Amino acid sequence: MSEDILNQLKENVIQGRKTRDDMGIDETLSGTPGVLELTESALRNNISPEAIIKQALTPGMDVVGEKFSTKEYFIPDMLASADAVGAAMDILKPLLEESKVETKGKFVIATVKGDIHDIGKNIVAILLKGAGYQVNDIGIDVPEDKIINTVREEQPDYLGLSALLTTTMTEMDVVIKALKENNLRDKVKVLIGGAAVSDDYAKEIGADAYCTDGFQAIKLLEEFKAA
Amino acid sequence: MPALNNEIDIDKQRILNRIGYSDDYEPSARINSLVDDYIENYHDLIAPSYSYRIRNIESVDGNRIDIGNSLVLESRKLGSLLERCEMVAVFALTIGNYLEDLVAYLAENGLVLQATVLDAIGSGTAEKLAVQIEGKIRIIAGIAGMVASWRFSPGYCDWEVSQQELLFRALDGDTTGIKLTDSMLMIPRKSVSGIIGIGLPGNDIENYNPCNTCLKKDCPGRRR
Numbered sequence: 001m002s003e004d005i006l007n008q009l010k011e012n013v014i015q016g017r018k019t020r021d022d023m024g025i026d027e028t029l030s031g032t033p034g035v036l037e038l039t040e041s042a043l044r045n046n047i048s049p050e051a052i053i054k055q056a057l058t059p060g061m062d063v064v065g066e067k068f069s070t071k072e073y074f075i076p077d078m079l080a081s082a083d084a085v086g087a088a089m090d091i092l093k094p095l096l097e098e099s100k101v102e103t104k105g106k107f108v109i110a111t112v113k114g115d116i117h118d119i120g121k122n123i124v125a126i127l128l129k130g131a132g133y134q135v136n137d138i139g140i141d142v143p144e145d146k147i148i149n150t151v152r153e154e155q156p157d158y159l160g161l162s163a164l165l166t167t168t169m170t171e172m173d174v175v176i177k178a179l180k181e182n183n184l185r186d187k188v189k190v191l192i193g194g195a196a197v198s199d200d201y202a203k204e205i206g207a208d209a210y211c212t213d214g215f216q217a218i219k220l221l222e223e224f225k226a227a
Numbered sequence: 228m229p230a231l232n233n234e235i236d237i238d239k240q241r242i243l244n245r246i247g248y249s250d251d252y253e254p255s256a257r258i259n260s261l262v263d264d265y266i267e268n269y270h271d272l273i274a275p276s277y278s279y280r281i282r283n284i285e286s287v288d289g290n291r292i293d294i295g296n297s298l299v300l301e302s303r304k305l306g307s308l309l310e311r312c313e314m315v316a317v318f319a320l321t322i323g324n325y326l327e328d329l330v331a332y333l334a335e336n337g338l339v340l341q342a343t344v345l346d347a348i349g350s351g352t353a354e355k356l357a358v359q360i361e362g363k364i365r366i367i368a369g370i371a372g373m374v375a376s377w378r379f380s381p382g383y384c385d386w387e388v389s390q391q392e393l394l395f396r397a398l399d400g401d402t403t404g405i406k407l408t409d410s411m412l413m414i415p416r417k418s419v420s421g422i423i424g425i426g427l428p429g430n431d432i433e434n435y436n437p438c439n440t441c442l443k444k445d446c447p448g449r450r451r
Contacts, residue, residue: 022257023260024257074247075343076340076343077255079339079343080257080258083338090337113410114409116408116414116416118334125339126339165388167388167410167411
């Protein structure tokens with residue numbers, strides 16, 4: 001029974017079906033319970049939140065990531081899946097806190113000061129959430145002092161900085177310098193992304209990594225953990 | 228600030244391209260249905276308006292283009308175009324802020340797929356409006372026996388985004404409700420500003436494309 005529910009849950013993640021009303025990728029599951037209903041059903045059947053994440057949500061998103069990398073899925077398809085998993089995580093989060101099960105890590109994400117672009121950041125945030133990270137999106141046009149204060153208060157494992165423009169990416173350098181001045185640089189890994197930045201720029205300003213997209217960010221975070 | 232017709236013909240394939248689909252890929256029924264639904268209803272979310280001024284070009288010296296009233300545009304590539312032109316049309320347009328307010332609301336509530344699709348429709352609409360403005364300027368130029376160039380916007384090529392402020396001053400205060408941030412980005416975000424060169428036929432103005440001689444082959448703004 002448990003295995004059945006978890007398999008269905010995984011399949012619905014792959015189909016990106018948040019609720020019963022959702023068509024999914026190919027409509028084969030139309031009218032059947034979606035990720036939200038199945039998550040609730042799993043909990044009613046005493047399946048632990050940890051098992052739901054490890055045996056259904058995460059493996060489902062892994063398949064979505066593979067399909068995205070082979071161009072079988074496109075951005076909207078993976079967003080639908082990540083959205084469904086994010087909604088399931090909202091149900092599971094309080095239970096995980098109660099049972100003191102740790103999330104994969106805390107991630108603060110922001111578009112830097114002067115830049116008001118947020119679609120790319122939003123996509124990365126929802127993918128990270130879908131992958132089991134606790135994400136705090138502190139918005140767009142975020143000044144360095146607010147980022148520093150958030151890092152100091154929330155002590156995230158990772159800080160993601162986004163910038164679309166060459167005129168605003170320099171603010172990433174300002175943030176990294178401020179992290180150093182406040183003795184916070186060695187307490188948080190900094191990942192940067194956005195159309196304007198590159199691997200070379202990440203090295204130049206002393207960021208830990210440059211990410212081309214959300215799935216690459218997830219892969220990098222796994223590598224950081226394994227290191 | 229004249230209002231524009233908001234019955235803008237949105238090209239669904241362009242919207243699909245903007246959200247990541249290639250031309251030869253058929254999206255799932257769900258995505259098709261979502262895009263169709265938004266294209267059907269987005270008109271209620273836009274309030275298009277525009278402003279433009281046509282100014283004489285006083286002089287062009289390399290990368291410095293004097294358009295009067297102490298307004299000097301700085302771009303070598305624009306200089307190459309405008310040294311052949313008599314006048315320049317300066318414009319700004321916006322689709323208003325309703326659509327992007329809804330995009331922000333959707334994103335904040337975890338509906339990132341919906342937010343992404345609607346955002347792409349907003350960008351596509353602003354783009355279509357910019358094409359309408361180009362058409363208007365072309366007609367005006369034609370009435371005067373002249374031709375008009377393509378449009379060029381600050382932040383692209385070698386034209387610094389910091390010149391946005393100067394471009395807005397060239398609109399004599401009629402910025403059609405668009406405000407500039409300290410970093411010279413426009414609010415509402417779904418806005419387009421720029422210039423169009425106007426001059427006599429026979430000077431290769433209509434098809435001037437600085438991308439033809441540019442070495443940055445991977446530029447996302449490259450025009451063919």
